[in-house]
Amino acid sequence: MNNITKSEKWILEALLKIMTTKPYDKIKIKEIASLADLNTRTFYRHFKTKDDVLKLYGRQLSIELSNKILEKSPCFKTIILDYFEFLNEHIEFLNLLLKHNMLHFLYDNLDSFMTEVAFIVKPHLKNQDIDTKTLYQFYFNIGGFFYITTKWLKSNPRLSKEEMASIILDMFS
Template structure:
């Protein structure tokens, strides 16, 4: 990456940070591109070189964080992990994003993130072929992955809005215990 590309990446990061700083103070609907650029100490021209509008900026964050999660999963050896390890990893990753996620939830923008992340579910399944994943038709796999993603995101939305959320390890333990009980009662 050359210097100009690094500067463009840094500008995008500053603009994303500026958007979240503004979300603390006011509703998303009232935030303007001018405010975002000023908060980032950049020109509107710089903003428009990177993004069409503030929705594009928010979508870029959603895509970027989803891509970071996907990249992080690729670093794990799934054949050596048990399902509880994956749950712990899931909660630890999103715990790092909890301030941004909470703002998105409070502003009614969390669904936008889910819409960006859900299509990545099949990619996650492809790059992270864990032993507990189902083997089935592409249609069956797509539905099961959508079901799982939706479930995980609903858990995130209940967990991170709490004033005192449980730790990632506690969440993994709670969810694992609940899933085990669910499996026991389905016979």
């Protein structure tokens, strides 16, 4: 995890651990800080709420996904494959959100997460200007990816990244 302090990392790890056994709405800041072996003052020095902890993690995931996409050619199929591979790498976190009926958290924060992605990806685009039409198309596609991701997460068994790429590419052909 890039650009986060040790305390923030410990707080995040503590929150995720508690989420495995306790409903999110019942988790108290004091128990997060205690499990992280910190005091509540340290928690509040870094975060206002436990949602802020998840937002930090979401931003870190956005940065990681952006960098993963930029490592390879920006072919749409490659992006889809990387996206679903990335989801598999973070399936425990996504399953926690699903368990707590919190997938909406991803959607509610999608705009800020995508801003992180755009900030990283934009310097690599040939055309630096993004017109209004392209922006709306981008958000339309992001919404579609969110709902496809939700369906994929809830499916048992889950389709492979190759199967998902095929389905998505078929929609655009």
